[in-house]
Amino acid sequence: MGRIAYVNGRFAPHGEAVVHIEDRGYQLSDAVYEVWALFGGKLADPEGHFARLERSLGELSIAMPMSRAALTLVLRETVRRNRVREGLLYLQVSRGVARRDHAFPNPPVRPALVITVSAVDRAVSDARAAKGVGVVTTPENRWGRCDIKSVALLPNVLAKQKARAAGAYEAWFVDELGFVTEGASSNAWIVDADGRLRTRDTNANILRGVTRHSLLDVIRGEGLEVEERPFTPAEALAAREAFITGAGSLVLPVVSVDGRPIGERKPGPVATRLRRLYIEQARATAI
Numbered sequence: 462m463g464r465i466a467y468v469n470g471r472f473a474p475h476g477e478a479v480v481h482i483e484d485r486g487y488q489l490s491d492a493v494y495e496v497w498a499l500f501g502g503k504l505a506d507p508e509g510h511f512a513r514l515e516r517s518l519g520e521l522s523i524a525m526p527m528s529r530a531a532l533t534l535v536l537r538e539t540v541r542r543n544r545v546r547e548g549l550l551y552l553q554v555s556r557g558v559a560r561r562d563h564a565f566p567n568p569p570v571r572p573a574l575v576i577t578v579s580a581v582d583r584a585v586s587d588a589r590a591a592k593g594v595g596v597v598t599t600p601e602n603r604w605g606r607c608d609i610k611s612v613a614l615l616p617n618v619l620a621k622q623k624a625r626a627a628g629a630y631e632a633w634f635v636d637e638l639g640f641v642t643e644g645a646s647s648n649a650w651i652v653d654a655d656g657r658l659r660t661r662d663t664n665a666n667i668l669r670g671v672t673r674h675s676l677l678d679v680i681r682g683e684g685l686e687v688e689e690r691p692f693t694p695a696e697a698l699a700a701r702e703a704f705i706t707g708a709g710s711l712v713l714p715v716v717s718v719d720g721r722p723i724g725e726r727k728p729g730p731v732a733t734r735l736r737r738l739y740i741e742q743a744r745a746t747a748i
């Protein structure tokens with residue numbers, strides 16, 4: 462069965478689903494997005510993703526395309542029509558369609574809503590997690606509002622391509638003080654040399670990862686020590702373990718930075734356990 466997309470009130474076969482050429486998301490990146498992991502056909506971390514979507518839209522003065530309750534029904538129907546159990550749901554809201562002009566259309570136009578679903582082979586992701594992944598570092602060159610989940614992702618695209626070209630999985634942006642900000646599509650963590658978990662605080666210019674937030678709950682529930690404080694690539698190399706979090710990567714062990722190994726270049730016990738605990742919690746609380 463083929464994939465089905467939702468575009469502005471209609472379901473359409475993926476290959477036939479289209480947006481208007483003057484959609485402001487297409488022309489000006491005037492749009493935000495969200496990505497939910499799907500477990501057993503259900504949306505993981507629903508509250509966190511809805512709250513961040515509303516916040517991103519609010520920061521840009523774009524209206525929610527419909528109520529949260531109505532949107533939940535549409536998201537579920539899109540998942541159902543795609544018959545995906547394990548996967549990802551992508552949602553994008555743009556300011557809408559208007560004659561091209563940088564300033565907001567006045568009067569405002571209806572926001573445009575696109576939803577797609579893709580299947581994920583959990584066996585492949587679990588094998589990747591069992592082996593661990595490499596990251597490369599790259600200078601932070603993004604705008605000052607990385608807290609907004611905007612579709613303007615060109616620096617992230619180039620960073621991810623740099624990683625792929627180097628045979629790595631993810632790129633870590635490094636700010637002018639030498640600290641890792643976050644990954645191109647994930648948040649960054651270490652288990653430092655003293656065994657304490659560390660991830661950058663969200664007062665910095667990073668995305669407030671929903672997986673990061675849920676994992677902090679898991680970590681605190683386990684009574685583990687965690688500090689929301691930045692680290693450098695050198696500290697990551699000297700750490701016991703490192704990992705990344707995100708709706709796509711879940712909790713994914715990192716075993717090298719710029720080609721140099723962390724420890725014995727193997728996933729560590731903390732990241733491995735946190736991956737299992739996070740997935741258990743996300744499965745149990747998905748809607």
Ligand SMILES: Cc1ncc(COP(=O)(O)O)c(C=O)c1O
Nearest residue numbers: 646647648668670671672707708
């Ligand atoms: C830049 C960036 N940071 C962090 C994340 C992780 O966020 P989440 O856990 O909400 O998926 C993402 C996810 O796509 C991202 O693009």
